[in-house]
Amino acid sequence: MKVHHLNCGTCCPIGGHLFDGYSTGVSAHLVCHCLLIETDNGLVLVDTGYGAQDIARPRDRLSRFFIALNRPQLRPEETAVAQVRRLGFDPSDVRHIVVTHLDFDHAGGIEDFPNARVHVTAREKEVADERKGGAFVSRKRYRPQQWNDAANWSLYPLGGGEPWFGFDAVRDLQGLPPEILLVPLAGHTWGHAGVAVLEDSGRWLFYAGDAYFQNGEIRGDHRTCPPGLRAYQRLMEVDAAARIANQRRLRALAGQQSDAIRVFCAHDLTEFEQLSRASRQHRGAT
Numbered sequence: 010m011k012v013h014h015l016n017c018g019t020c021c022p023i024g025g026h027l028f029d030g031y032s033t034g035v036s037a038h039l040v041c042h043c044l045l046i047e048t049d050n051g052l053v054l055v056d057t058g059y060g061a062q063d064i065a066r067p068r069d070r071l072s073r074f075f076i077a078l079n080r081p082q083l084r085p086e087e088t089a090v091a092q093v094r095r096l097g098f099d100p101s102d103v104r105h106i107v108v109t110h111l112d113f114d115h116a117g118g119i120e121d122f123p124n125a126r127v128h129v130t131a132r133e134k135e136v137a138d139e140r141k142g143g144a145f146v147s148r149k150r151y152r153p154q155q156w157n158d159a160a161n162w163s164l165y166p167l168g169g170g171e172p173w174f175g176f177d178a179v180r181d182l183q184g185l186p187p188e189i190l191l192v193p194l195a196g197h198t199w200g201h202a203g204v205a206v207l208e209d210s211g212r213w214l215f216y217a218g219d220a221y222f223q224n225g226e227i228r229g230d231h232r233t234c235p236p237g238l239r240a241y242q243r244l245m246e247v248d249a250a251a252r253i254a255n256q257r258r259l260r261a262l263a264g265q266q267s268d269a270i271r272v273f274c275a276h277d278l279t280e281f282e283q284l285s286r287a288s289r290q291h292r293g294a295t
């Protein structure tokens with residue numbers, strides 16, 4: 010399986026390094042890290058960032074609150090569908106989409122791939138569909154207009170499954186090879202899950218979605234997180250204890266299994282640049 014790393018949505022919230030820990034100007038820089046996986050059964054997209062319709066009609070699709078807070082750049086060339094085409098594929102080649110959760114910055118591209126089956130935890134679909142009348146953040150974060158037209162869903166329970174490096178994994182994703190696993194990581198949302206992908210090298214890629222937001226939270230001697238990202242994670246969390254417990258498990262995994270597993274998250278620019286550069290170099294060398 011060949012894995013492409015795609016940034017499907019640069020965001021530039023105000024705050025510079027106080028928000029992201031590394032930007033020098035007024036704006037911070039975050040990515041929407043997605044994966045495009047070439048399998049024997051067609052293409053699999055993991056998370057979808059912002060989609061073509063978000064860019065054409067942002068006010069209809071996204072909340073004003075999060076447009077102002079996150080300042081998504083909404084560049085057509087960054088959509089997954091544009092990048093799929095640039096890689097020489099047709100959007101209809103994308104047969105499966107696995108989403109970590111249904112937040113606006115992960116679900117925006119779903120409807121750009123009408124042939125795809127969407128895989129997500131049942132709990133996430135349930136809370137996202139029930140957003141009406143809910144709390145402020147849940148009405149703003151979940152935008153059913155981003156996925157209402159998607160017809161084919163595979164929904165998975167949060168519990169059970171087989172163990173995987175100390176996590177409970179759902180191994181059988183309908184129609185997908187066994188090298189792609191959905192790994193429940195609740196806390197950021199009720200049904201949030203990571204996605205593990207076994208690369209041909211025998212090493213796992215573990216995409217943790219929004220279970221953490223910055224490299225320093227799971228690597229280094231001491232946990233670090235800039236104040237802006239700390240505040241954003243608190244704003245968005247639904248279960249603080251579960252989120253922190255899962256972050257601790259990810260930290261232990263990244264430290265103890267660094268030879269076997271590469272853990273990364275959705276919005277860290279540094280992690281994205283490292284992984285996309287490494288996969289391009291690997292591809293150039295083979």
Ligand SMILES: [Zn+2]
Pocket residue numbers: 112114115219275276
């Ligand atoms: Zn996110």
